[in-house]
Ligand SMILES: Nc1ncnc2c1ncn2[C@@H]1O[C@H](COP(=O)(O)OP(=O)(O)OP(=O)(O)O)[C@@H](O)[C@H]1O
């Protein structure tokens with residue numbers, strides 16, 4: 301190593317993802333190997349993302365990390381596994397201008413500093429661990445000039461948090477569960493990029509941004525140990541659904557996509573109820589939202605022989621999915637459908653009296669404009685959705701809405717002003 305004074309830094313931005321076919325259950329707790337394949341859509345990092353700066357310097361005397369401005373411990377197994385796996389793949393780095401020369405073997409002796417920021421609530425069921433671990437692994441790989449491609453990196457991010465492996469790509473992503481005992485074939489692949497189905501609009505109703513009671517890790521461990529439904533789901537249901545979902549995505553078949561997405565979310569929450577003790581991630585507001593969506597899209601109910609049929613209007617269909625929390629993630633098939641959906645949502649779930657619209661609908665605000673809504677008065681003047689009989693207004697049930705769309709995978713931020721660590725000290729700015 302040339303001198304003792306330099307700091308080498310890399311800053312990356314990584315999206316979060318929402319599963320449309322859920323991962324729930326591990327067959328190996330340490331390596332984080334799942335009991336079934338899963339498929340997710342990556343959310344636009346312009347609206348929901350993690351930014352992570354990683355730095356290395358001979359002046360650092362230990363690995364340190366700051367998350368959302370607070371120092372956290374890196375001693376946990378998940379962080380240690382990611383750091384170890386990336387260090388094992390580090391390559392020689394030379395920057396003549398800064399007088400930096402790091403040989404492959406030097407990486408084992410050098411320490412790193414990590415600062416990370418989530419622009420959305422952490423540990424509230426919005427997959428912060430997914431964006432967080434994907435960003436950590438991606439940024440470290442770039443810092444250490446690792447040659448692995450994003451699929452190979454996904455197998456490392458997986459050891460931080462299972463769902464993180466799917467955040468290494470944009471668009472629609474499949475996590476292949478794999479068969480190998482060492483987990484080497486349990487990795488993410490991109491099904492299609494974000495341009496393939498770019499008319500989709502995603503609206504997230506953030507019902508509660510408080511930290512949840514049962515973490516995904518604990519919840520799925522309990523489900524694996526006690527739920528028979530989980531075993532049936534992993535063996536019989538998901539393999540068929542994965543194939544159908546891949547077809548629906550490939551053909552941009554929104555009807556099938558929505559039906560599969562809603563069914564899989566419902567089954568995941570049924571598994572949670574089938575767990576001992578039962579886990580309740582959805583709350584009353586979540587249930588009201590499902591009822592609201594079903595009423596909006598199902599024009600009429602009719603009985604035929606002993607079966608009960610619901611005739612759903614394809615053009616009004618909205619896919620819903622709930623992760624390990626009460627927040628609804630709604631996917632509309634195009635802008636027009638999303639505009640109508642937002643109008644109806646704002647009628648049924650208006651902000652509490654003191655809220656301002658600017659902080660009630662965040663992300664891509666242009667959908668509000670399309671809906672002809674400029675201020676709170678416009679929300680108050682919205683007509684009741686014609687499909688819903690005696691529609692109730694549940695004021696204050698939703699904290700805020702995020703409007704977004706399918707987005708791209710991780711990227712490097714070259715603008716040094718966006719770095720979270722100081723370029724000379726390597727400490728948080
Ligand atoms: N930016 C980040 N960088 C590294 N680790 C992070 C980051 N953000 C969150 N984490 C880790 O993820 C943990 C939160 O994960 P958890 O699964 O409880 O919640 P979540 O990912 O927000 O929700 P869910 O996965 O259920 O949708 C944090 O305690 C922290 O260890």
Ligand SMILES: C[C@@](O)(CCOP(=O)(O)OP(=O)(O)O)CC(=O)O
Pocket residue numbers: 318319321322323324332338427429430460461462463464516517518623624
């Ligand atoms: C409901 C889910 O969001 C579960 C995510 O679980 P995590 O990936 O957070 O769990 P660990 O692997 O234990 O870190 C479904 C999904 O994202 O597929």
